[in-house]
Structures are given as structure tokens and as C-alpha cells.
Amino acid sequence: xxxxxxxxxxxxxxxxxxxxxxxxxxxxxxxxxxxxxxxxxxxxxxxxxxxxxxxxxxxxxxxxxxxxxxxxxxxxxxxxxxxxxxxxxxxxxxxxxxxxxxxxxxxxxxxxxxxxxxxxxxxxxxxxxxxxxxxxxxxxxxxxxxxxxxxxxxxxxxxxxxxxxxxxxxxxxxxxxxxxxxxxxxxxxxxxxxxxxxxxxxxxxxxxxxxxxxxxxxxxxxxxxxxxxxxxxxxxxxxxxxxxxxxxxxxxxxxxxxxxxxxxxxxxxxxxxxxxxxxxxxxxxxxxxxxxxxxxxxxxxxxxxxxxxxxxxxxxxxxxxxxxxxxxxxxxxxxxxxxxxxxxxxxxxxxxxxxxxxxxxxxxxxxxxxxxxx
Amino acid sequence: xxxxxxxxxxxxxxxxxxxxxxxxxxxxxxxxxxxxxxxxxxxxxxxxxxxxxxxxxxxxxxxxxxxxxxxxxxxxxxxxxxxxxxxxxxxxxxxxxxxxxxxxxxxxxxxxxxxxxxxxxxxxxxxxxxxxxxxxxxxxxxxxxxxxxxxxxxxxxxxxxxxxxxxxxxxxxxxxxxxxxxxxxxxxxxxxxxxxxxxxxxxxxxxxxxxxxxxxxxxxxxxxxxxxxxxxxxxxxxxxxxxxxxxxxxxxxxxxxxxxxxxxxxxxxxxxxxxxxxxxxxxxxxxxxxxxxxxxxxxxxxxxxxxxxxxxxxxxxxxxxxxxxxxxxxxxxxxxxxxxxxxxxxxxxxxxxxxxxxxxxxxxxxxxxxxxxx
Numbered sequence: 006x007x008x009x010x011x012x013x014x015x016x017x018x019x020x021x022x023x024x025x026x027x028x029x030x031x032x033x034x035x036x037x038x039x040x041x042x043x044x045x046x047x048x049x050x051x052x053x054x055x056x057x058x059x060x061x062x063x064x065x066x067x068x069x070x071x072x073x074x075x076x077x078x079x080x081x082x083x084x085x086x087x088x089x090x091x092x093x094x095x096x097x098x099x100x101x102x103x104x105x106x107x108x109x110x111x112x113x114x115x116x117x118x119x120x121x122x123x124x125x126x127x128x129x130x131x132x133x134x135x136x137x138x139x140x141x142x143x144x145x146x147x148x149x150x151x152x153x154x155x156x157x158x159x160x161x162x163x164x165x166x167x168x169x170x171x172x173x174x175x176x177x178x179x180x181x182x183x184x185x186x187x188x189x190x191x192x193x194x195x196x197x198x199x200x201x202x203x204x205x206x207x208x209x210x211x212x213x214x215x216x217x218x219x220x221x222x223x224x225x226x227x228x229x230x231x232x233x234x235x236x237x238x239x240x241x242x243x244x245x246x247x248x249x250x251x252x253x254x255x256x257x258x259x260x261x262x263x264x265x266x267x268x269x270x271x272x273x274x275x276x277x278x279x280x281x282x283x284x285x286x287x288x289x290x291x292x293x294x295x296x297x298x299x300x301x302x303x304x305x306x307x308x309x310x311x312x313x314x315x316x317x318x319x320x321x322x323x324x325x326x327x328x329x330x331x332x333x334x335x336x337x338x339x340x341x342x343x344x345x346x347x348x349x350x351x352x353x354x355x356x357x358x359x360x361x362x363x364x365x366x367x368x369x370x371x372x373x374x375x376x377x378x379x
Numbered sequence: 380x381x382x383x384x385x386x387x388x389x390x391x392x393x394x395x396x397x398x399x400x401x402x403x404x405x406x407x408x409x410x411x412x413x414x415x416x417x418x419x420x421x422x423x424x425x426x427x428x429x430x431x432x433x434x435x436x437x438x439x440x441x442x443x444x445x446x447x448x449x450x451x452x453x454x455x456x457x458x459x460x461x462x463x464x465x466x467x468x469x470x471x472x473x474x475x476x477x478x479x480x481x482x483x484x485x486x487x488x489x490x491x492x493x494x495x496x497x498x499x500x501x502x503x504x505x506x507x508x509x510x511x512x513x514x515x516x517x518x519x520x521x522x523x524x525x526x527x528x529x530x531x532x533x534x535x536x537x538x539x540x541x542x543x544x545x546x547x548x549x550x551x552x553x554x555x556x557x558x559x560x561x562x563x564x565x566x567x568x569x570x571x572x573x574x575x576x577x578x579x580x581x582x583x584x585x586x587x588x589x590x591x592x593x594x595x596x597x598x599x600x601x602x603x604x605x606x607x608x609x610x611x612x613x614x615x616x617x618x619x620x621x622x623x624x625x626x627x628x629x630x631x632x633x634x635x636x637x638x639x640x641x642x643x644x645x646x647x648x649x650x651x652x653x654x655x656x657x658x659x660x661x662x663x664x665x666x667x668x669x670x671x672x673x674x675x676x677x678x679x680x681x682x683x684x685x686x687x688x689x690x691x692x693x694x695x696x697x698x699x700x701x702x703x704x705x706x707x708x709x710x711x712x713x714x715x716x717x718x719x720x721x722x723x724x725x726x727x728x729x730x731x732x733x734x735x736x737x738x739x740x741x742x743x744x745x746x747x748x749x750x751x752x753x
Contacts, residue, residue, distance in 0.1 A: 039697065043704040045685070068672060068697045076675055076693050084689045298442060301450050311419070315458045319450050323413065323442045330417040330704055 006215075006246050006267070010356045014238065014265040017355040020215075020246050022140040023185045024080065024088040026055065029246065029267040030355075032258070032348045033058040033090060034341055035275060038067065039083040042275050043333040044341070046085045052310065052338065053345030056088040056141075058270040061133050062097035065123065066116045070136035078138030090141035090270075093130045093172070093191075096148045096219075096251070107147065109164070127171035135182045143217065144172035146191045151223040158195035165193045165219075166207040173211050187214035189248060195220055196229055198236045205240040215246035218266070222252045230257070234264040241265075255284065255347055256371070259364055262351050274340035279333040281325040284343040286367075287376045292336065296377070297322035310342035311335070380589075380620050380641070384730045388612065388639040391729040394589075394620050396514040397559045398454065398462040400429065403620070403641040404729075406632070406722045407432040407464060408715055409649060412441065413457040416649050417707040418715070420459045426684065426712065427719030430462040430515075432644040435507050436471035439497065440490045444510035452512030464515035464644075467504045467546070467565075470522045470593075470625070481521065483538070501545035509556045517591065518546035520565045525597040532569035539567045540581040547585050561588035563622060569594055570603055572610045579614040589620035592640075596626045601634070608638040615639075629658065629721055630745070633738055636725050648718045652710035655699040658717040660741075661750045666710065670751070671696035684716035685709070 006029065008018040020027040034041045034049055036057045041049050049057065059079055064070060073082050080086055095112075098105060102114035102123075111126025130145035146165040149158050169190050176188045190213035194200030208216060218237060221230045234249070241247055248268035249261050258269050274284060281292045283304045290297075290304065300318040312321065312335035324332030354363035380403065382392040394401040408415045408423055410431045415423050423431065433453055438444060447456050454460055469486075472479060476488035476497075485500025504519035520539040523532050543564050550562045564587035568574030582590060592611060595604045608623070615621055622642035623635050632643055648658060657664040657678045664671075664678065674692040686695065686709035698706030728737030 038701045038703060039694070040703050040705045043708075045705065045708070067701060068693070072673060072693070075673065076691060082691070082694055082697075084694075299446060299449065317450060317456070319442070319446070320413070320456050320458075323456075327412045327441060329412060329414050330707060331414045331419065333704060334417075334419065334708070 006244070008244075010358070012355045012358045012360040013263065015262050015351075015355050015360050016265060016267065017352045018267070020267070022088045022187070024086065024140050027088055027268075028055055028348075028352060030258075030262045030348055030351050031055055031268050032344045033268065033270040034344075035060070035270055035272045036083065036085070037272075038063045039073070039079060041337070041341075043279065043330070043337045044275075046083060048338055049085070049341065050087065052341040053349060054087075054341065056090060057085055059089055059091045059137060059139065060097060061091050061094035061130060061137070062101065062125075064091075064137060065094065065125075065133050066118055066121075070133040074136040074138075080138060088140040089138070091134045091137055091139035091143065092250075093143040093145040094125045094133070095130070095146045098125055099148055099150070109167075111145070111168075127168045128175040131172055131175035131178075135176075135180060138182070140186045141215070142176060142186060142188045144169045144188065144190050144213070146193060146219060148223070149193055149195050149220045151195065151220070151225050153195055155195075155197050155200070158193075158197055159200055162193040162195070162200050162204050165191065166204060169208055169213075170211055173213070189213055189215040189217050189246070191217045191219040191250070192237060192241070193220050196225055196233055201233060201237045202240055205237065209242060213245070215248060216241050217248040217250050219250050221249065222257070227257060227260070231260050231264065234261060234266070238265045255344070256368070258347065259351065259367055262355075263360065263364060274344045275337045278336035278338075278340045281332070281336065282340075283321075283336055284340045285376050286370045287374055288371055290376045292318065292322050292325050292332075294322075298326075300377075304339055305343075308339065308342060308346070310339045312339040380618070382618075384732070386729045386732045386734040387637065389636050389725075389729050389734050390639060390641065391726045392641070394641070396462045396561070398460065398514050401462055401642075402429055402726060404632075404636045404722055404725050405429055405642050406718045407642065407644040408718075409434070409644055409646045410457065410459070411646075412437045413447070413453060415711070415715075417653065417704070417711045418649075420457060422712055423459075423715065424461065426715040427723060428461075428715065430464060431459055433463055433465045433511060433513065434471060435465050435468035435504060435511070436475065436499075438465075438511060439468065439499075439507050440492055440495075444507040448510035448512075454512060462514040463512070465508045465511055465513035465517065466624070467517040467519040468499045468507070469504070469520045472499055473522055473524075483541075485519070485542075501542045502549040505546055505549035505552075509550075509554060512556070514560045515589070516550060516560060516562045518543045518562065518564045518587070520567060520593060522597070523567055523569050523594045525569065525594070525599050527569055529569075529571050529574070532567075532571055533574055536567040536569070536574050536578050539565065540578060543582055543587075544585055547587070563587055563589040563591050563620070565591045565593040565624070566611060566615070567594050570599060570607055575607060575611045576614055579611065583616060587619070589622060590615050591622040591624050593624050595623065596631070601631060604631070605634050605638065608635060608640070612639045629718070630742070632721065633725065633741055636729075637734065637738060648714035649711050652712075652714045653707040655706070655710065656714075657695075657710055658714045659750050660744045661748055662745055664750045666692070666696050666699050666706075668696075672700075674751075678713055679717075682713065682716060682720070684713045686713040
């Protein structure tokens with residue numbers, strides 16, 4: 006990646022891929038089952054997204070990676086020509102699959118959709134991500150549960166390191182795909198500084214194209230998460246992308262950018278949109294709340310998304326109450342626009358070396374609350 | 380309306396409104412609760428729609444006509460600047476409401492949403508449609524059930540005639556709205572020629588801006604429906620718009636256009652889209668069928684909608700199977716495009732005085748079937 010400017014520990018720059026550039030810090034909308042729910046891909050692009058995340062676990066089960074490969078790959082399948090990062094399946098197999106069994110070889114499990122039996126291993130995960138045509142491939146790891154003892158966490162981290170090496174070897178198997186695309190390692194080690202340091206060191210030894218921090222935002226709380234970043238980030242290579250997986254709320258992202266993270270993904274803006282929550286500079290707004298039903302103003306008069314340009318709170322509130330599909334469509338578009346605007350603001354502030362001021366203003370505006378006065 | 384060309388009994392032309400022109404024969408997508416389900420209004424426009432239909436019954440219950448009026452009217456509320464026709468509520472109150480009671484005054488009923496008590500009468504229906512800001516207002520009528528005896532049908536038709544007169548008087552109460560917008564009467568009389576003739580004569584006496592044929596497509600079958608049109612249409616004023624309510628399947632529309640109908644509405648293209656059905660020139664395709672899951676071709680290579688330009692059958696089939704919102708979004712867009720393309724074809728054929736050839740080709744293509752060879 007090219008780092009164009011730094012401000013404290015924060016950095017802004019560009020990650021180049023064969024599918025185009027990713028401006029960092031970047032937020033990746035989640036397109037679990039080959040679609041960002043309730044959104045056309047061109048609308049996702051209009052919100053400002055440079056890259057999407059796809060889920061190996063979901064896609065391997067339905068419609069299957071082999072089927073997507075036969076149809077020309079995930080980009081063509083879902084009509085998203087820009088970069089795609091796929092996760093390894095390690096996280097979802099632990100959170101969604103039934104009857105999982107972890108061995109040194111990998112994880113055998115039953116599909117949550119139809120109970121069919123499957124296996125994920127570093128080699129199979131690399132094969133699936135290659136079949137999908139991912140531009141950024143994630144190493145297969147075990148996402149350590151939280152809480153876990155130091156001993157449990159160490160055992161899990163060491164397994165992830167061995168799987169990381171096998172992922173690296175499987176990725177670099179001579180395929181054209183490996184030549185044109187990137188593989189990221191995932192730092193584990195829970196909330197234990199020594200284990201995080203040990204994990205980073207082992208992954209650096211393997212030499213990945215980028216490094217993710219995994220196993221956070223799993224219930225430990227923001228203070229603990231930031232503490233882990235505080236001691237983990239200085240160990241990570243400066244010249245390579247750093248990705249905080251599954252994070253997060255807007256203030257999580259702001260704090261992580263201050264600590265040197267370049268990439269994020271989270272279902273929050275899209276999932277919240279489907280349940281009637283709107284993100285704004287002054288906090289979240291529940292569009293189901295009855296105070297909106299006569300309100301002619303947009304969710305946020307300063308937002309440029311079509312939900313804010315063309316519709317009132319009253320209308321969006323009506324759609325959500327009536328269970329109309331257009332409600333999730335508009336709120337997802339708004340929330341993704343909010344997230345991408347936040348990332349653009351962070352990038353601009355780092356470029357101007359005024360990140361502290363930006364962050365102060367961010368927190369002050371939120372603390373003011375009063376989302377009705379936007 | 381301006382009739383620019385006729386071909387047999389069929390006509391093509393333009394209905395002018397303060398919100399823009401409606402090219403006829405016209406198909407009106409149904410925007411029941413102030414939204415065409417799963418569609419942004421700009422996408423509905425892109426399919427070729429000149430006018431939408433809104434439902435008085437749904438809107439009076441939620442969010443209420445008074446609320447929409449306070450927010451600037453239905454056009455602004457739902458971001459549809461073009462013409463809107465609203466029905467009178469007469470049909471839905473019979474098919475959806477609970478504990479209905481019909482008197483000479485009107486219909487009292489309970490909401491199917493929350494059980495709250497309401498009343499619809501000719502005067503209240505006119506008031507609601509005025510509050511919504513409809514460009515074409517429908518007279519309040521009783522939709523006669525099918526089957527019904529001649530006696531029952533006559534009684535119902537005569538009630539509708541009395542309500543039509545009250546609708547006319549209430550509409551023309553001196554409001555600005557009546558000056559700028561139109562009121563259509565609704566011909567009833569079931570499947571009885573004498574009663575249909577009597578209904579038309581009585582409505583012509585009142586002198587509406589357009590005339591609808593109601594009480595069809597309620598289970599009587601296409602042959603009976605066409606028979607009713609065959610003897611009803613010659614009675615209707617030639618210079619005014621003729622609207623066949625709630626119709627229909629593509630071949631219903633083609634046959635009705637041949638008999639002189641100018642306007643249609645139906646939930647079929649949007650509702651079918653949400654259940655995985657795609658309309659094509661060769662008939663309907665069930666996108667849930669497993670034969671599509673590896674098919675790289677679009678639903679219809681000759682269709683210009685974004686579902687056909689950007690996506691494969693395999694992908695749309697995946698979306699529908701996975702319950703993804705983008706599935707209904709794309710299929711609704713495709714189906715509405717199919718309907719609007721059919722209307723454009725009918726208008727073109729009438730203009731060229733080649734409607735018979737167009738209709739022959741329409742039926743031949745459908746009879747050929749083989750939707751996989753589109």
C-alpha cells in the first residue's frame with residue numbers, strides 16, 4: 006500500500022488491487038450471500054464504497070464456490086466489478102454452523118441451512134476464496150471465544166498460527182490467482198499482550214501481504230479493544246495494510262483509526278437499517294419511534310443520500326411501520342452513506358494533519374445528542 | 380383525452396393531467412401503501428410508467444390521509460411527481476376489512492391492521508382522495524361479489540349509482556382540487572348485460588371525466604370478462620378514458636385493449652416478483668425452479684431492465700432461494716418492465732394500425748413456450 010500521509014499513529018493512503026484502488030481508512034460493506042442486503046451494487050458504490058466483503062461460509066453452502074467459479078467468479082455473479090475481500094469462514098463456522106468439530110486438520114460442521122456436512126481447513130478455505138476470485142484472501146483461523154483463559158487462548162492462537170502457515174502455502178500454490186491478489190494473516194491472542202505479540206511475530210515470519218486483528222468486538226468492550234490495539238499495533242508492519250475485523254460502531258472505528266487501522270467491516274449499518282435504526286452525526290435514531298410520524302424533515306439535512314434528499318422522516322417511519330421493503334432499502338443506503346462519509350472525513354482529516362480536531366468535533370457532536378435538531 | 384389513432388375498437392392517445400401526460404393504453408403499477416413494493420419511484424419511472432395507483436383504504440388507515448395532506452400530499456410524501464390515480468376504497472373495504480356493515484350511508488368497518496373503527500362513504504372517500512391529492516379520483520362504489528344473482532347484482536349496482544351521484548356532488552364541492560383533477564365513474568352490473576347498460580346510462584347522465592369497468596377479474600374467467608366488455612364498451616363515451624380495474628394477466632390486457640380499454644392496474648407484476656415469478660414473452664418463469672441455478676443467461680436477453688442487463692438467472696435464482704431482498708427488487712423491476720414494454724408495443728401497433736398482427740405474434744410467442752430459449 007501507498008501511505009500518503011500520517012497524523013500521529015493514523016495513516017491514510019491507497020491499497021492497489023487488480024480491480025481498482027481502495028482509499029484508506031476504508032469501510033467495507035458486508036455482502037454476505039453475494040449481495041449487500043436490500044441494495045443494488047451500483048447504489049453501494051454511490052455511497053462511496055471501494056471494496057465489499059463476502060463470506061466464505063455462506064457462499065460455500067449456497068450457491069457453492071464451484072458454482073460461482075463456473076459462472077465467472079463472485080464479481081461477475083453479483084455485478085460488483087471493484088475489489089472484494091473474502092473472510093476465511095473461520096468466524097462464521099463457529100457462530101452459525103451446527104455440530105462443529107475442530108481438529109488439527111480443520112473444522113467439520115453441518116450447514117445451518119440444511120444440515121449437510123462440510124469441512125473447512127486452511128487448504129479448503131484458500132481453494133474456496135480462489136474459486137470466488139477474491140482480491141484479498143484471509144488466512145483460515147480459529148476465532149477464539151471471549152472470555153477464554155490464557156491457556157485456552159494460547160492454544161487457539163498457536164493453532165491459528167499453524168493454520169496461517171498452511172494458508173500461506175496453499176495460497177501460493179502457483180495459481181494465477183495468487184500472483185494477482187493478496188493474502189492477509191490474522192493476529193489472534195485474545196486480551197493477552199504476550200500472546201498478541203507472539204502471534205504478530207509468527208505471522209510476520211510467514212510474511213503476509215497485510216495483517217488483520219481478529220478476535221475483537223466479541224464482547225470485551227471498547228476499552229479493552231483499544232487497549233489490545235494500543236499494544237498490538239506497534240508490532241505490526243508499518244508498510245502493509247492493517248484490518249480490524251468485524252468492527253464496528255462509529256466511535257470504535259474512529260478510535261481504531263487513531264491507533265493506525267486502515268480497514269474495517271461490519272454488518273451494523275446494513276443490519277441496523279433493516280430494523281429501523283438510522284446513524285447520524287448526533288447518534289442513532291430509531292425510525293419506529295412515534296415522534297417521527299409527522300416530521301417533514303429528512304433524517305439528516307446534511308446527508309447527500311437519496312433517503313435524505315428525497316424523503317421525510319415521516320415517510321421512512323411509515324415504511325418501517327408498514328413493513329415495506331423500501332424502508333430497509335432507504336435506511337441501508339443512508340447508513341452506508343453515513344459510514345462512508347465518516348471514512349472520507351477521517352481520510353481528509355489525516356491528510357490535513359487535523360485528526361485530533363476532527364475526532365474532538367465527532368465526539369462533541371455525538372455528545373450533544375438531540376438527533377431531532379439535525 | 381386526445382385519441383391519436385384507432386385500430387378496430389382499440390385506441391391510443393394521451394390523457395393530460397396537471398402532473399404530466401399518460402400515454403394510453405396505460406398500465407398503472409400499484410403503490411398500495413405509498414410505495415410500489417421493493418421499488419424506488421425513480422426505478423418505477425424508468426420501467427416506463429406514467430402513472431401510479433394508490434389505495435384509499437390502506438392510506439386512510441396508515442399513515443392517514445390527514446397526515447399525508449399535512450406533509451404536502453401523496454406525490455411529495457412518496458417522491459412520485461407524476462400522475463396518481465387513487466381508488467375509492469370500495470374494493471378493499473370488502474376484501475380486507477373486518478366486521479363490515481353496508482348501509483345506504485356507506486360502509487362501517489374495522490381496520491385489518493389494528494381493529495380500529497372507520498367509516499367510508501362517497502363523501503368521505505372524496506375527502507380522502509382530495510387530501511391525498513389524487514389526479515384521478517374514483518367514485519365510491521360497492522364491488523359486487525361474484526357469483527351473485529341478478530337481483531343481488533341489480534341492488535348493488537343501483538346502490539353504486541346512487542353513491543356515484545353523491546361522489547360527483549362531493550367531488551365538485553368547489554375545491555381547487557376538483558378544478559385541476561378528474562373524477563371517474565365505475566360501471567357495475569356483474570355479468571348481466573341489461574344491468575351493465577343501465578349502469579353506463581346512469582353514469583353518463585351524471586357526466587364523469589372518465590369511466591371504469593368494475594366488478595371484473597373477480598373469478599368469472601377471461602371469456603366471461605371479454606363478453607361483458609363486448610357488450611359494455613360500445614355504450615361507453617368514445618371521447619373519454621376507459622379504465623378496466625384490477626386487470627390483469629398480459630393476455631387479459633391484450634384482449635381488453637382490442638375491445639377499447641385505455642387504462643389498467645394490477646398487483647400481478649409486483650406481487651409475482653416477490654414470489655419468484657418472472658414474466659416473459661414466452662410465459663412466466665418460476666425462478667425458484669432448480670433448472671436456473673447454473674444458468675448464466677439473463678431472464679430475457681431482449682429485455683432492457685437492469686435485472687436482465689446485469690444479472691444471470693443463476694444469480695436471481697440464488698437471491699430468491701436465499702430470501703435476499705434484492706431478489707424481489709430485481710424481479711419486480713423486470714416484471715414492471717415487461718408490462719410497460721407490452722403497453723408500449725400495444726400503443727405502437729395501434730398507431731401503425733397493425734394491432735391484429737401484434738396480437739397474433741403475442742399469442743404465437745406465448746404458445747411456443749420454452750422460456751429457456753428466450
